[in-house]
Amino acid sequence: MTTWKHTFEVMPxxxxxxxxxxxxxxxxxxxxxxxxIRKEDSFNSHxxxxxxxxxxxxxxxxxxxxxxxxxxxISLLPIEQFFYKWPRNFSISFFVxxxxxxxxxxxxxxxxxxxxxxx
Numbered sequence: 172m173t174t175w176k177h178t179f180e181v182m183p184x185x186x187x188x189x190x191x192x193x194x195x196x197x198x199x200x201x202x203x204x205x206x207x208i209r210k211e212d213s214f215n216s217h218x219x220x221x222x223x224x225x226x227x228x229x230x231x232x233x234x235x236x237x238x239x240x241x242x243x244x245i246s247l248l249p250i251e252q253f254f255y256k257w258p259r260n261f262s263i264s265f266f267v268x269x270x271x272x273x274x275x276x277x278x279x280x281x282x283x284x285x286x287x288x289x290x
Contacts, residue, residue, distance in 0.1 A: 177241075184240050189233070196228045222268050230261040 204221045234257045238249035249256070 181241050181243070185233075185237050188236055188240065189229070192229050192232055193225075196225060196232075200224045200228055218273065219269075222273060223265065226261065226265045226268050230257060230264045234260050 200221065203224050204217070207224070208216055208220050234253060235249045238256075239245050242248070
């Protein structure tokens with residue numbers, strides 16, 4: 172089996188796990204964010220800390236679970252290699268969240284609010 176074919180076969184399962192994790196980690200991440208920063212802090216500080224907490228939680232879990240899905244086997248290997256793989260996974264995830272996902276989401280919300288304001 173080619174690598175690309177295998178990647179496309181497991182990708183739907185990984186995305187399903189990502190969506191479930193976003194829903195499961197939202198509340199704990201919000202509570203932890205509230206403990207780390209004050210209500211009076213700036214919007215940007217709230218966004219960055221929230222993003223950081225979410226990415227840490229999700230990257231820790233996905234470093235192991237996504238490896239299991241990709242290997243189609245539950246083994247101790249991803250746990251044994253965790254401290255080797257997690258920093259790279261975290262760095263990539265945090266970069267994508269800060270530079271691509273968050274700006275895109277904020278742009279869409281901005282456009283949505285502009286449309287609602289016109290009505």
